[in-house]
Amino acid sequence: MTERKTPAIKPLVERLVVVGLGLIGGSFAKGLRARGVCREVVGVDLDPQSRRLAVELGVVDRCEEQLAAACQGADVIMLAVPILAMERLLGELAKLDLGAAVLTDAGSAKGNVVRAVEAAFGVVPARFVPGHPIAGSEQSGVEAANGELFKRHKVILTPLAHTDAVALQRVDQLWRELGADVEHMQVEHHDQVLAATSHLPHLLAFGLVDSLAKRNENLEIFRYAAGGFRDFTRIAGSDPVMWHDIFLANREAVLRTLDVFRDDLDALRDAVDAGDGHHLLGVFTRARVAREHFSKILARRAYVDAMHSNDLVFLANPGGNVRGRIRVPGDKSISHRSIMLGSLAEGTTEVEGFLEGEDALATLQAFRDMGVVIEGPHHGRVTIHGVGLHGLKPPPGPIYVGNSGTSMRLLSGLLAGQPFDVTMTGDASLSKRPMNRVANPLREMGAVVETGPDGRPPLTIRGGQKLKALTYTLPMASAQVKSCLLLAGLYAEGVTTVTEPAPTRDHTERMLRGFGYAVESKGPVASLQAGGKLTATRIEVPADISSAAFFLVAASIAQDAELLLEHVGINPTRTGVIDILRLMGGDITLENQREVGGEPVADLRVRGARLKGIEIPENLVPLAIDEFPVLFVAAACAEGRTILRGAEELRVKESDRIQVMADGLISLGVKCEPTPDGIIIDGGQIGGGEVYSHGDHRIAMAFSVASLRATAPIRIHDCANVATSFPNFLALAEQVGIRVAVEGQQ
């Protein structure tokens, strides 16, 4: 018999009555009784065996056969009978004087329960709280009752507008006592969500097994049924009576999802019939990523639950070194553009070396949402079945681009030329970043762009506008704004011309040419004319110099270091980090220089060096714009003072990179002073301590590198976004000898 914890002096509930001692009712009773949160738990069941077993197994304190006797003096009454038995039970309950008892239930569909309560009581009592625990097991009956069944499972409560707040809070608290993750939802929404995620799959599993089993050759079929069949049909082993009840109870919602699914199934049938591999590949690739996406969401949730927070902490220990040869992942800027231009091209584009980081994947997903069939990524290989400049389709809902400024800004230009409306949203960091820098010039071209307050995301771009070409001088050096306008220019009548105040990365111009689209570049001016077309091509993405930068600095500041970074993109609009480190005395050589698909590439050899402080030439700022967090670490290790000016753009990246780096360096004992457009850093000792990356990937990686010269461990908070640009950073850092890992996983 299960141990019963002595109830607390003032238990949450004096008397809990559970009607229906099956798996769900039994587990609810048993779990609460074991936790001592009720003075008494009373069970009711029509079956005498269940009543006897419930007492013997410690599920309840006592059982009653009659509802009236059980409910006397009850504080909370849980109705856990099969859905179709609910009506009769409610009729009986309505005749009793229930005093102030709170009523709740555990039915799998909610609309019909609420209707039945209304029919029985005349109005739905304010003390009735409809609920649905999303938990179960293939076993059934009170013997299977398990007080831990609801731990980490969702319980959905569907209160009505007039539901009593105290009653709701009570039921909520009981489920939380059982370790459940409680959410509140509207009745109709619950029924629609469950129809899609639970009821439809059960219907399909039952239906498929029955359909195959009915056939004459069934023995033959089942003999060869492999894992796929077993996995898909596992749920056809569920309780037929219970499921029969659910389909009758949730009729409308099930019909709605079933009809939509039937249309999709018909389309698949037609594709098979017509040999339309493109349609099939589209469905399969989208389904595959959607499933991965769900599993990730669930895994992240489990992680968050386990840690009670979403703060991923890196612990960087001093004493590491840097040796060996590595290849960092593909260039983020080029990866984004490969998906965009590949999608708008005619024909099939093959990409190799694609960055499988969250930012580039957000762009990839955006184009899948707009109907482009994209295979992969698999080991950096992506195959894009281009739809041409006018082949995109409206996405089913808003496009979520996560942390990625490049996705939002470049896409806004391209979307301005489409015939449909699109809304783009982002995470908390992106939602604070300025978008008027693209919205304003796009409006001048005739686009209709709506932003949130102060020109922040979300962005809504209204389709169907006639764009006219623009001649525009950028107010800031930004490759994202330049690229946005050139992409809009593909759809604008005339010649779009962009002049930049200083050279910025030119991957868009180079790649457009690679796709056979004429772009003229003359000094600071880039221009193109609408009306051309993009022709599919092969793209080899070089390793990202912005990711290599962490190791360029690491090897420069570590004792006796020597590292070879393979196949790094050295486009002259990106190599500011090499120039700045060399000016500081860094020892970096370029080996095996070559050109791959229109982009220059080299292997970079770096050796440890005595760095000295410098005044960073302002013309190098846009050419090293993403590398400053780690360059500040180099400055902190250098002899003397380093001064940066003209870098106010750093304040509007994923975080305010000037302030956040200054805060971190100061807490590690480094002397530095932020200025409106830069920073002054005096090199010296780096101590240990706590630093905050504010969800900015480059800050998290920069402080990981700082540990090489720190005198004590550095704890770096909020590091999950390292996955946006450099998902295997920790593995490569460990491989070369830097002692950084997720805290608790060393």
Ligand SMILES: O=C(O)C1=C[C@@H](OP(=O)(O)O)[C@@H](O)[C@H](O)C1
């Ligand atoms: O065009 C691009 O791919 C990028 C341009 C830069 O942004 P800005 O254009 O805002 O300077 C850079 O910081 C970003 O990481 C990538």
Ligand SMILES: C=C(OP(=O)(O)O)C(=O)O
């Ligand atoms: C600024 C960055 O990216 P984005 O603007 O795409 O978010 C970056 O990667 O440092």
